[in-house]
Amino acid sequence: MAISIRKLARQARELAPGHRACAGCAFPSIIRIVLSVTDDPIVVVNATGCMEVVTSIYPYNAWPVTWFHSAFDNTGATISGIEAAYKALVRKGKIPADKKIRFVVFAGDGGTYDIGLQALSGALERGHDFLYVCYDNGAYMNTGIQRSGATPRHGATTTSPAGKVIPGKQQRRKPLTEIVAAHDIPYAAQASPSHWLDLARKAEKGLLTEGPAFLNVLSACPPGWGFPEEKTIEISQLAVETGFWPLYEVENGYFRITFKPKEFKPIEEFLRAQTRFKHILNDPKLLEDFKEDIKREWERLEFLASRPRPQE
Amino acid sequence: MKSWKELEPAPFIPEPCTSRAIKTGDWRTRKPIWHEEKCNHCLFCWLYCPDSAILVKEDKMIGIDYDYCKGCGICSEVCPDKCKAIDIVQEVK
């Protein structure tokens, strides 16, 4: 479909108001974009986390589509069971074969990079037909901002505080999108709501892809990152323009970078805008590490993207 | 809240969008004011409002739903510089 904001608005499916997400939270707009690029029936599986908790407080359901939650670590397995039931019931003639239902997971970086990685990996390997959307805010936000495998190096969280001896998280962020792509699935991509058309196109591709598809979407978090709540989209844009959050897609193993500025903005602009990174600006060694991590990731992505595609 | 006898037979909510019963508008300490004459109806505010509080009808923005607006200010920030159709003002209650 040719995507425009007006088209999305016309067939909008979005969270109903009245949910308890923080003022300025990014993921409601991620949900809006993903759900609105198609009008096929959708079943959502949500992992335990911010999104699940704020939208499902009994009896207040903020979702406009069918929604299921069972636990934190198992959305990959849960969606596999749902998709299997659908296939079985179609095969037995209990559901009409032309009733196409889209199976979509929404899980945070906690439920994806860490505790949910095994279940995701199994679902990818088995080739179930689903789209997995990770909303990545870089920490276990729902329980109060603890470090996750997605937290960038030197990022301050409550379990990796910027202390006098150890200045924040000491490990680099897990390159999860690449790990997912390495499962040799049909489609994986990284996106940001700031670049809405890129996200919408990737969401549509992911939904229409037969087999496993994965989207890792940056989800800026005002309390977790430490920025004023009106700056959510601006910060997401800065994340992309400084190179911190590369936008790319992987189709059947072939990488394509979907956005690269002619010149990256200085990373200091991104760091300065958030309290979780302010200690980095005061220490040249930490700043050097942070820049090095971004450079390292880009070198790898550029190399992967340089692989020539077979002639169509 | 229902008694246990009146409850659904398992933990499910049988209707979508029942969160509308909670008026999160009372969270705000500041509110957006929309100037219709400056608006070019790009709908970026609708796209990015976390609380579905930007009302759209037939491709046009028609207003702000103050029952739910939490006053985050994103709408004002994403409104294009050439329009700046939404101001944020302190709310006095």
Added chain:
Amino acid sequence: MPRIPMTGNEAAAYAMMQINPDVVAAYPITPSTQVVERFSDYVNNGECQTEFVPVESEHSAMSACIGASACGARVMTATAAQGLALMHEMLYIASSMRLPIVTVIASRALNSPLNIHGDHSDTMGSRDSGWLQFYGESVQEFYDHVFIALRAAELSNLPAFVCEDGFILSHTLEPVDVLDKNEVAKYLGERKPLYNLLDTDHPIMAGHLSLPDSYMEHRRKLAEGMMEAPKFIDQAYREFAERFGRKYDWIEVYDPQDAEVAVLIIGSAAGTAKETVDLLAEEGKRAAVIKLLVPRPLPVERLRKALSKFKVVAIMERTDSYKNHGGPMFSEIAAALYHHDTRPILRAYHYGFGGRDIFPEDFMKVFNDLLDMASGKKEIPETMNYVGLKED
């Protein structure tokens, strides 16, 4: 119907093939592995139309089963020991979401040390998770209960374990009178789910968050479900007897001599105990066996009725609950009898851990001790009575 020699695992897989569930999500673990292997043969040879999901862990197995069952599908799986323990968080979710999943368990000891042989530590460790539990004494009984458990589960909207002692039944050939597949389909009928995620014209939210203002009411609802389960289990038994001619009950009392002493036991060892009762009768001694087939839900009234005539009853358990007061059933049965006017003296026994065999000689010793206690000649300690343990 034909009588076929089958191991417990083969019988379970065969039963599952006859049931033709919509989804089976399972992971192999000794001694249940052959259930999944044989079932995969049936699926891949087109003998049933089940969507088989070869998940990457038992936790994922139960998670996938829960997702599938929430779509109104008929769902089954199989596991044992560490696999069941790994599913543990999901077991509570299966029952509280009222999903009638049937899990075949080849009961096996829990680590540590590692032991792959039969005992009841795995299933007894999950007794508070809101699942119905059925234990077969023989392969025949276990095979029949796969169908009974599914019928009872779907009527009561609660999940169920159907258990065979690991290796002892799972890997032992016994003759099985198999049922007719079409009669099985009639017996089971169609599942009537409480909700269905795939009914996307009516979008629902299942598995919401409940604050302190509603969680307790939701849980009271689950307790109500378990309180209604007995009548559905009775219905499943009654319908099975009517259609297939084999009559089962929650508790089977083997008391040919009108004895004063008895052992209460679950699983395959009940058979050995009954043999010993007959051997004792030849010596002019009277003893009885109370076999508990359905310990969950706890059949309080039936236990009171079955036990109250006896003077001394040994509660013999193939596990322990490490609370310094006997095994799990000892405490539950004592509590069930506590307020009853007539009740026997109870003694807690442990036997058969990690596949340790129990022989008629062992039961002889237990019965003789019970007889001596009943006649005032001997005092048996209340707890810590081990059978077949190397004491020194």
